[in-house]
Amino acid sequence: MRRLSFIVVITAIIFTTLGGNTMAQGYRVCPQQPRLTVGGQGRVTYYPNLPNSLRSSPSYDGVRIGLIPAGGIFSVVGGPSCFNGTHWWLVSYNGVTGWTAEGDGGITYWIEPVYNSPTPTPNPYPNCPLAIRLSVGGLGRVTTGLPNNIRNGPNPANAKIGQIPGGGQFSVVGGPTCGNDGRWWWQVNYNGVIGWTAEGSRATYWLEPVYNNPTPTPIPAPYCSLPNRLYVSGQGRVTPGLPNIVRSAAGTGTDSVVLGSIPGGGVFTVTGGPLCGNDGRWWWYVDYNGLIGWTAEGEGYSTYWVEPWSTGSFTCPNFLPSRLYVGGNGMVNQVPYYPQDIRSEASFGGYSVGQVPHGGRFAVIGGPICADATAWWQVNYNGIVGWMVEGNGSSYYLQPA
Numbered sequence: 001m002r003r004l005s006f007i008v009v010i011t012a013i014i015f016t017t018l019g020g021n022t023m024a025q026g027y028r029v030c031p032q033q034p035r036l037t038v039g040g041q042g043r044v045t046y047y048p049n050l051p052n053s054l055r056s057s058p059s060y061d062g063v064r065i066g067l068i069p070a071g072g073i074f075s076v077v078g079g080p081s082c083f084n085g086t087h088w089w090l091v092s093y094n095g096v097t098g099w100t101a102e103g104d105g106g107i108t109y110w111i112e113p114v115y116n117s118p119t120p121t122p123n124p125y126p127n128c129p130l131a132i133r134l135s136v137g138g139l140g141r142v143t144t145g146l147p148n149n150i151r152n153g154p155n156p157a158n159a160k161i162g163q164i165p166g167g168g169q170f171s172v173v174g175g176p177t178c179g180n181d182g183r184w185w186w187q188v189n190y191n192g193v194i195g196w197t198a199e200g201s202r203a204t205y206w207l208e209p210v211y212n213n214p215t216p217t218p219i220p221a222p223y224c225s226l227p228n229r230l231y232v233s234g235q236g237r238v239t240p241g242l243p244n245i246v247r248s249a250a251g252t253g254t255d256s257v258v259l260g261s262i263p264g265g266g267v268f269t270v271t272g273g274p275l276c277g278n279d280g281r282w283w284w285y286v287d288y289n290g291l292i293g294w295t296a297e298g299e300g301y302s303t304y305w306v307e308p309w310s311t312g313s314f315t316c317p318n319f320l321p322s323r324l325y326v327g328g329n330g331m332v333n334q335v336p337y338y339p340q341d342i343r344s345e346a347s348f349g350g351y352s353v354g355q356v357p358h359g360g361r362f363a364v365i366g367g368p369i370c371a372d373a374t375a376w377w378q379v380n381y382n383g384i385v386g387w388m389v390e391g392n393g394s395s396y397y398l399q400p401a
Helices: 002-018
Strands: 041-044 052-055 064-068 073-083 086-093 096-101 111-114 139-142 148-151 160-164 169-178 184-190 193-198 207-210 235-238 244-247 258-262 267-276 282-288 291-296 306-309 329-332 340-343 352-356 361-371 374-381 384-389 398-400
Touching: 064 086, 064 096, 073 096, 160 184, 160 193, 169 193, 244 282, 258 282, 258 291, 267 291, 352 374, 352 384, 361 384
Parallel strands: none
Antiparallel strands: 041 073, 041 111, 052 064, 052 096, 073 086, 086 096, 139 169, 139 207, 148 160, 148 193, 169 184, 184 193, 235 267, 235 306, 244 258, 244 291, 267 282, 282 291, 329 361, 329 398, 340 352, 340 384, 361 374, 374 384
Protein backbone atom coordinates (compact mmCIF):
# COMPACT_ATOMS: atom_id res chain seq x y z
CA MET A 1 0.00 0.00 0.00
CA ARG A 2 2.87 2.37 0.87
CA ARG A 3 4.53 1.53 -2.45
CA LEU A 4 1.28 2.31 -4.31
CA SER A 5 0.89 5.63 -2.47
CA PHE A 6 4.50 6.49 -3.28
CA ILE A 7 3.94 5.76 -6.97
CA VAL A 8 0.78 7.91 -6.97
CA VAL A 9 2.67 10.82 -5.37
CA ILE A 10 5.61 10.56 -7.83
CA THR A 11 3.17 10.30 -10.77
CA ALA A 12 1.29 13.40 -9.56
CA ILE A 13 4.55 15.36 -9.18
CA ILE A 14 5.70 14.36 -12.69
CA PHE A 15 2.27 15.30 -14.05
CA THR A 16 2.48 18.69 -12.38
CA THR A 17 5.99 19.31 -13.75
CA LEU A 18 5.51 18.07 -17.30
CA GLY A 19 1.86 18.98 -17.72
CA GLY A 20 2.34 22.65 -16.94
CA ASN A 21 1.91 23.70 -20.56
CA THR A 22 -1.35 21.79 -20.85
CA MET A 23 -2.72 23.11 -17.58
CA ALA A 24 -1.86 26.64 -18.63
CA GLN A 25 -4.77 26.39 -21.05
CA GLY A 26 -7.16 26.67 -18.07
CA TYR A 27 -8.02 29.77 -16.09
CA ARG A 28 -4.79 30.45 -14.13
CA VAL A 29 -5.74 33.51 -12.06
CA CYS A 30 -6.52 32.47 -8.46
CA PRO A 31 -7.46 35.52 -6.35
CA GLN A 32 -8.23 33.54 -3.19
CA GLN A 33 -5.29 33.69 -0.74
CA PRO A 34 -3.76 30.18 -0.19
CA ARG A 35 -3.53 29.26 3.51
CA LEU A 36 -2.00 25.76 3.58
CA THR A 37 1.71 24.82 3.52
CA VAL A 38 3.52 21.77 2.13
CA GLY A 39 4.54 19.49 5.00
CA GLY A 40 1.74 20.77 7.22
CA GLN A 41 -1.74 19.49 7.90
CA GLY A 42 -5.15 20.63 6.77
CA ARG A 43 -8.75 19.96 7.61
CA VAL A 44 -12.05 20.11 5.69
CA THR A 45 -14.07 22.93 7.28
CA TYR A 46 -17.11 22.10 9.41
CA TYR A 47 -19.16 24.75 7.62
CA PRO A 48 -21.09 23.98 5.47
CA ASN A 49 -20.56 20.39 6.74
CA LEU A 50 -19.80 18.94 3.29
CA PRO A 51 -17.04 16.58 2.11
CA ASN A 52 -14.19 17.62 -0.20
CA SER A 53 -13.41 15.53 -3.27
CA LEU A 54 -9.99 13.97 -3.93
CA ARG A 55 -9.20 13.99 -7.66
CA SER A 56 -6.54 12.44 -9.88
CA SER A 57 -5.38 15.85 -11.16
CA PRO A 58 -5.68 19.49 -10.00
CA SER A 59 -8.88 20.20 -11.92
CA TYR A 60 -12.62 19.59 -11.72
CA ASP A 61 -12.07 17.42 -14.80
CA GLY A 62 -9.88 15.06 -12.74
CA VAL A 63 -11.36 11.68 -11.83
CA ARG A 64 -12.75 11.56 -8.28
CA ILE A 65 -10.71 8.99 -6.33
CA GLY A 66 -12.02 9.64 -2.83
CA LEU A 67 -13.75 11.97 -0.35
CA ILE A 68 -12.57 13.74 2.81
CA PRO A 69 -15.49 14.31 5.23
CA ALA A 70 -16.11 17.58 7.08
CA GLY A 71 -13.55 17.74 9.89
CA GLY A 72 -11.28 15.16 8.19
CA ILE A 73 -7.56 15.90 8.72
CA PHE A 74 -5.02 15.26 5.96
CA SER A 75 -1.32 15.81 5.20
CA VAL A 76 -0.28 18.37 2.57
CA VAL A 77 2.15 16.72 0.12
CA GLY A 78 2.45 19.29 -2.67
CA GLY A 79 0.99 22.37 -4.32
CA PRO A 80 -0.57 24.74 -4.68
CA SER A 81 -1.54 24.47 -8.35
CA CYS A 82 -3.75 27.24 -9.76
CA PHE A 83 -6.37 25.94 -12.20
CA ASN A 84 -9.94 27.02 -13.08
CA GLY A 85 -9.58 30.00 -10.71
CA THR A 86 -8.97 27.70 -7.70
CA HIS A 87 -5.90 26.65 -5.72
CA TRP A 88 -5.44 22.85 -5.64
CA TRP A 89 -3.30 20.94 -3.10
CA LEU A 90 -1.83 17.44 -3.35
CA VAL A 91 -2.84 15.76 -0.08
CA SER A 92 -2.81 12.35 1.60
CA TYR A 93 -5.90 11.20 3.51
CA ASN A 94 -6.07 7.70 5.03
CA GLY A 95 -3.55 6.36 2.50
CA VAL A 96 -5.27 7.94 -0.54
CA THR A 97 -3.23 10.65 -2.28
CA GLY A 98 -4.84 13.10 -4.67
CA TRP A 99 -5.71 16.73 -5.40
CA THR A 100 -8.36 18.74 -3.53
CA ALA A 101 -9.61 22.31 -4.01
CA GLU A 102 -8.97 24.92 -1.32
CA GLY A 103 -12.24 26.81 -1.89
CA ASP A 104 -14.65 28.30 -4.40
CA GLY A 105 -11.95 30.65 -5.71
CA GLY A 106 -13.36 33.86 -4.32
CA ILE A 107 -15.33 33.75 -1.07
CA THR A 108 -15.59 30.48 0.80
CA TYR A 109 -12.73 28.26 2.00
CA TRP A 110 -13.50 24.52 1.97
CA ILE A 111 -10.30 23.48 3.75
CA GLU A 112 -8.22 25.18 6.45
CA PRO A 113 -4.79 24.78 8.05
CA VAL A 114 -4.47 22.73 11.26
CA TYR A 115 -2.11 24.10 13.87
CA ASN A 116 -0.99 22.64 17.19
CA SER A 117 -4.28 23.48 18.83
CA PRO A 118 -7.30 21.36 19.79
CA THR A 119 -9.55 20.31 16.93
CA PRO A 120 -12.77 22.36 17.20
CA THR A 121 -15.85 20.41 18.14
CA PRO A 122 -18.67 20.49 15.55
CA ASN A 123 -21.28 23.04 16.55
CA PRO A 124 -24.17 21.36 18.42
CA TYR A 125 -26.28 24.54 18.42
CA PRO A 126 -28.32 25.07 15.22
CA ASN A 127 -29.06 28.65 16.31
CA CYS A 128 -25.35 29.51 15.86
CA PRO A 129 -24.28 27.74 12.62
CA LEU A 130 -20.84 29.36 12.25
CA ALA A 131 -18.02 26.95 13.20
CA ILE A 132 -15.98 28.23 16.16
CA ARG A 133 -12.35 29.22 15.39
CA LEU A 134 -11.23 31.22 18.45
CA SER A 135 -10.26 29.79 21.86
CA VAL A 136 -10.01 31.17 25.40
CA GLY A 137 -6.42 32.17 26.21
CA GLY A 138 -5.56 32.73 22.56
CA LEU A 139 -5.30 35.81 20.38
CA GLY A 140 -7.77 37.02 17.78
CA ARG A 141 -7.92 39.71 15.13
CA VAL A 142 -10.75 41.62 13.42
CA THR A 143 -10.70 40.79 9.71
CA THR A 144 -9.55 43.55 7.35
CA GLY A 145 -12.27 46.12 6.68
CA LEU A 146 -15.03 47.20 9.04
CA PRO A 147 -14.55 47.45 12.84
CA ASN A 148 -16.17 45.14 15.44
CA ASN A 149 -18.18 46.58 18.34
CA ILE A 150 -17.42 45.64 21.95
CA ARG A 151 -20.54 45.38 24.14
CA ASN A 152 -21.14 44.84 27.85
CA GLY A 153 -22.95 41.56 27.19
CA PRO A 154 -23.25 38.84 24.48
CA ASN A 155 -26.16 40.45 22.66
CA PRO A 156 -26.51 43.23 20.05
CA ALA A 157 -29.01 44.93 22.41
CA ASN A 158 -26.34 45.38 25.08
CA ALA A 159 -24.60 48.75 25.41
CA LYS A 160 -21.61 49.47 23.18
CA ILE A 161 -18.50 50.13 25.30
CA GLY A 162 -15.80 50.18 22.64
CA GLN A 163 -14.70 49.22 19.14
CA ILE A 164 -11.90 47.16 17.57
CA PRO A 165 -10.75 48.44 14.15
CA GLY A 166 -10.13 46.18 11.15
CA GLY A 167 -6.86 44.32 11.76
CA GLY A 168 -6.92 45.08 15.50
CA GLN A 169 -5.68 42.25 17.76
CA PHE A 170 -7.15 41.27 21.13
CA SER A 171 -6.95 38.60 23.84
CA VAL A 172 -9.78 36.08 24.25
CA VAL A 173 -10.72 35.88 27.96
CA GLY A 174 -14.09 34.12 27.94
CA GLY A 175 -16.86 32.48 25.93
CA PRO A 176 -18.20 31.48 23.57
CA THR A 177 -21.88 32.26 24.17
CA CYS A 178 -24.56 31.66 21.52
CA GLY A 179 -26.55 34.92 21.37
CA ASN A 180 -30.21 35.31 20.49
CA ASP A 181 -29.06 36.78 17.17
CA GLY A 182 -27.60 33.42 16.05
CA ARG A 183 -23.98 34.58 16.48
CA TRP A 184 -21.16 33.33 18.69
CA TRP A 185 -19.96 35.98 21.17
CA TRP A 186 -16.53 36.05 22.86
CA GLN A 187 -15.35 38.02 25.87
CA VAL A 188 -12.21 39.88 24.80
CA ASN A 189 -9.64 42.36 26.09
CA TYR A 190 -8.68 45.05 23.59
CA ASN A 191 -6.24 47.66 24.96
CA GLY A 192 -7.76 47.34 28.44
CA VAL A 193 -11.40 47.42 27.28
CA ILE A 194 -13.04 44.13 28.32
CA GLY A 195 -16.36 43.16 26.80
CA TRP A 196 -18.15 40.93 24.28
CA THR A 197 -17.78 40.88 20.49
CA ALA A 198 -19.39 38.65 17.81
CA GLU A 199 -17.33 36.13 15.81
CA GLY A 200 -19.38 36.53 12.64
CA SER A 201 -22.75 35.90 11.01
CA ARG A 202 -23.93 32.84 9.05
CA ALA A 203 -20.97 31.96 6.77
CA THR A 204 -19.02 35.21 7.25
CA TYR A 205 -16.27 35.56 9.86
CA TRP A 206 -15.65 39.00 11.37
CA LEU A 207 -12.87 37.65 13.61
CA GLU A 208 -10.01 35.23 12.99
CA PRO A 209 -7.47 33.45 15.22
CA VAL A 210 -3.90 34.76 15.35
CA TYR A 211 -1.19 32.08 15.47
CA ASN A 212 2.54 32.35 16.04
CA ASN A 213 3.35 32.31 12.35
CA PRO A 214 3.84 35.11 9.80
CA THR A 215 0.66 36.78 8.66
CA PRO A 216 0.24 36.14 4.91
CA THR A 217 0.39 39.22 2.74
CA PRO A 218 -3.09 39.85 1.30
CA ILE A 219 -3.38 39.60 -2.48
CA PRO A 220 -4.94 42.80 -3.87
CA ALA A 221 -8.30 42.12 -5.41
CA PRO A 222 -8.12 42.20 -9.21
CA TYR A 223 -10.52 44.37 -11.10
CA CYS A 224 -14.14 43.28 -10.69
CA SER A 225 -13.40 40.00 -8.89
CA LEU A 226 -16.67 40.00 -6.91
CA PRO A 227 -19.08 37.37 -8.34
CA ASN A 228 -22.29 38.98 -9.60
CA ARG A 229 -25.52 38.24 -7.73
CA LEU A 230 -27.95 40.68 -9.41
CA TYR A 231 -29.45 40.33 -12.88
CA VAL A 232 -31.22 42.57 -15.36
CA SER A 233 -35.03 42.80 -14.88
CA GLY A 234 -34.71 41.55 -11.32
CA GLN A 235 -34.81 43.51 -8.08
CA GLY A 236 -32.10 44.34 -5.59
CA ARG A 237 -31.83 45.82 -2.13
CA VAL A 238 -29.12 47.86 -0.43
CA THR A 239 -27.90 45.82 2.53
CA PRO A 240 -29.11 47.23 5.87
CA GLY A 241 -26.82 49.97 7.17
CA LEU A 242 -25.08 52.56 5.00
CA PRO A 243 -26.68 53.98 1.82
CA ASN A 244 -25.44 53.24 -1.72
CA ILE A 245 -24.49 56.10 -4.02
CA VAL A 246 -26.18 56.43 -7.46
CA ARG A 247 -23.95 57.96 -10.18
CA SER A 248 -24.34 59.13 -13.76
CA ALA A 249 -21.67 56.67 -15.02
CA ALA A 250 -20.30 53.25 -14.01
CA GLY A 251 -17.29 54.23 -11.90
CA THR A 252 -15.88 57.00 -9.72
CA GLY A 253 -14.02 58.97 -12.38
CA THR A 254 -14.39 62.69 -13.05
CA ASP A 255 -17.10 61.99 -15.62
CA SER A 256 -19.28 60.25 -13.01
CA VAL A 257 -21.56 62.67 -11.14
CA VAL A 258 -23.37 61.77 -7.91
CA LEU A 259 -27.13 61.81 -8.62
CA GLY A 260 -28.36 60.68 -5.21
CA SER A 261 -28.36 57.65 -2.92
CA ILE A 262 -30.41 54.60 -1.97
CA PRO A 263 -30.80 54.16 1.82
CA GLY A 264 -29.96 50.93 3.62
CA GLY A 265 -32.80 48.47 2.98
CA GLY A 266 -33.98 50.39 -0.11
CA VAL A 267 -35.36 48.16 -2.91
CA PHE A 268 -34.65 49.01 -6.56
CA THR A 269 -35.16 47.56 -10.06
CA VAL A 270 -32.16 46.48 -12.15
CA THR A 271 -32.45 47.71 -15.74
CA GLY A 272 -28.92 47.31 -17.10
CA GLY A 273 -25.35 46.14 -16.49
CA PRO A 274 -23.11 44.98 -15.13
CA LEU A 275 -20.16 47.16 -16.16
CA CYS A 276 -16.67 46.95 -14.64
CA GLY A 277 -15.80 50.45 -13.40
CA ASN A 278 -12.40 52.14 -13.20
CA ASP A 279 -12.49 51.49 -9.42
CA GLY A 280 -12.54 47.68 -9.83
CA ARG A 281 -16.21 47.37 -8.85
CA TRP A 282 -19.20 45.99 -10.73
CA TRP A 283 -21.84 48.66 -11.46
CA TRP A 284 -25.55 48.13 -12.26
CA TYR A 285 -28.01 50.53 -13.91
CA VAL A 286 -30.95 50.80 -11.51
CA ASP A 287 -34.22 52.61 -10.89
CA TYR A 288 -35.00 53.58 -7.28
CA ASN A 289 -38.32 55.42 -7.02
CA GLY A 290 -37.50 57.43 -10.16
CA LEU A 291 -33.82 57.94 -9.27
CA ILE A 292 -32.11 56.32 -12.29
CA GLY A 293 -28.37 55.74 -12.54
CA TRP A 294 -25.46 53.44 -11.73
CA THR A 295 -24.77 51.88 -8.31
CA ALA A 296 -21.92 49.57 -7.22
CA GLU A 297 -22.51 45.95 -6.20
CA GLY A 298 -19.66 45.89 -3.65
CA GLU A 299 -15.88 45.59 -3.52
CA GLY A 300 -13.03 43.12 -2.95
CA TYR A 301 -13.67 39.39 -3.00
CA SER A 302 -16.68 39.07 -0.72
CA THR A 303 -18.07 42.45 0.43
CA TYR A 304 -21.53 43.09 -1.04
CA TRP A 305 -23.28 46.45 -0.68
CA VAL A 306 -26.42 45.27 -2.50
CA GLU A 307 -28.21 41.91 -2.63
CA PRO A 308 -30.90 40.24 -4.75
CA TRP A 309 -34.41 40.83 -3.52
CA SER A 310 -37.82 39.32 -4.26
CA THR A 311 -40.98 39.39 -2.18
CA GLY A 312 -42.24 36.18 -3.77
CA SER A 313 -39.10 34.07 -4.16
CA PHE A 314 -38.55 30.79 -2.34
CA THR A 315 -35.84 30.70 0.33
CA CYS A 316 -34.18 27.58 1.79
CA PRO A 317 -32.89 27.77 5.40
CA ASN A 318 -29.33 29.16 5.67
CA PHE A 319 -29.28 30.17 1.98
CA LEU A 320 -30.03 33.21 -0.16
CA PRO A 321 -33.43 33.76 -1.87
CA SER A 322 -33.74 31.48 -4.92
CA ARG A 323 -33.64 33.23 -8.29
CA LEU A 324 -34.56 30.30 -10.58
CA TYR A 325 -38.07 28.97 -11.26
CA VAL A 326 -39.64 25.93 -12.93
CA GLY A 327 -40.30 26.56 -16.61
CA GLY A 328 -37.50 29.11 -16.90
CA ASN A 329 -33.89 28.83 -18.00
CA GLY A 330 -30.71 29.06 -15.96
CA MET A 331 -27.01 29.56 -16.57
CA VAL A 332 -23.80 28.68 -14.68
CA ASN A 333 -22.04 31.87 -13.53
CA GLN A 334 -19.24 33.11 -15.78
CA VAL A 335 -17.14 33.90 -12.67
CA PRO A 336 -15.24 32.14 -11.06
CA TYR A 337 -14.82 30.10 -14.25
CA TYR A 338 -15.53 26.52 -13.22
CA PRO A 339 -18.25 24.03 -14.19
CA GLN A 340 -21.09 22.71 -12.01
CA ASP A 341 -22.05 19.07 -11.57
CA ILE A 342 -25.42 17.61 -12.51
CA ARG A 343 -26.16 15.00 -9.82
CA SER A 344 -28.39 11.94 -9.62
CA GLU A 345 -30.26 13.37 -6.60
CA ALA A 346 -30.73 16.64 -4.76
CA SER A 347 -27.73 16.18 -2.49
CA PHE A 348 -23.94 16.47 -2.55
CA GLY A 349 -24.03 12.72 -1.91
CA GLY A 350 -25.56 12.11 -5.34
CA TYR A 351 -23.18 10.92 -8.03
CA SER A 352 -22.31 13.17 -10.98
CA VAL A 353 -24.18 12.38 -14.23
CA GLY A 354 -22.68 15.28 -16.15
CA GLN A 355 -21.38 18.85 -15.96
CA VAL A 356 -22.45 22.28 -17.23
CA PRO A 357 -19.51 24.58 -18.11
CA HIS A 358 -19.36 28.20 -16.94
CA GLY A 359 -21.79 30.16 -19.11
CA GLY A 360 -23.68 26.97 -20.05
CA ARG A 361 -27.48 27.27 -20.25
CA PHE A 362 -30.09 24.74 -19.16
CA ALA A 363 -33.85 24.35 -18.66
CA VAL A 364 -35.30 24.26 -15.12
CA ILE A 365 -37.86 21.43 -14.93
CA GLY A 366 -38.31 20.79 -11.20
CA GLY A 367 -37.59 21.93 -7.65
CA PRO A 368 -36.52 23.51 -5.54
CA ILE A 369 -35.57 20.98 -2.86
CA CYS A 370 -33.86 22.25 0.30
CA ALA A 371 -30.89 20.06 1.30
CA ASP A 372 -27.32 20.62 2.54
CA ALA A 373 -28.18 24.24 3.51
CA THR A 374 -28.92 25.24 -0.09
CA ALA A 375 -31.49 24.90 -2.91
CA TRP A 376 -31.42 22.16 -5.57
CA TRP A 377 -33.13 22.39 -8.98
CA GLN A 378 -33.91 19.62 -11.47
CA VAL A 379 -32.52 20.63 -14.87
CA ASN A 380 -32.23 19.42 -18.45
CA TYR A 381 -28.90 20.23 -20.10
CA ASN A 382 -28.59 18.92 -23.67
CA GLY A 383 -30.63 15.84 -22.73
CA ILE A 384 -28.87 15.21 -19.39
CA VAL A 385 -31.46 15.37 -16.61
CA GLY A 386 -30.46 15.70 -12.95
CA TRP A 387 -30.11 18.05 -9.99
CA MET A 388 -27.92 21.14 -9.65
CA VAL A 389 -27.09 23.18 -6.56
CA GLU A 390 -28.02 26.87 -6.82
CA GLY A 391 -25.21 28.05 -4.58
CA ASN A 392 -23.64 27.78 -1.15
CA GLY A 393 -23.43 30.08 1.87
CA SER A 394 -23.53 33.64 0.51
CA SER A 395 -22.67 32.71 -3.11
CA TYR A 396 -24.81 31.91 -6.15
CA TYR A 397 -23.38 29.34 -8.58
CA LEU A 398 -26.36 29.62 -10.98
CA GLN A 399 -28.32 32.57 -12.33
CA PRO A 400 -31.43 33.13 -14.46
CA ALA A 401 -30.81 33.18 -18.20
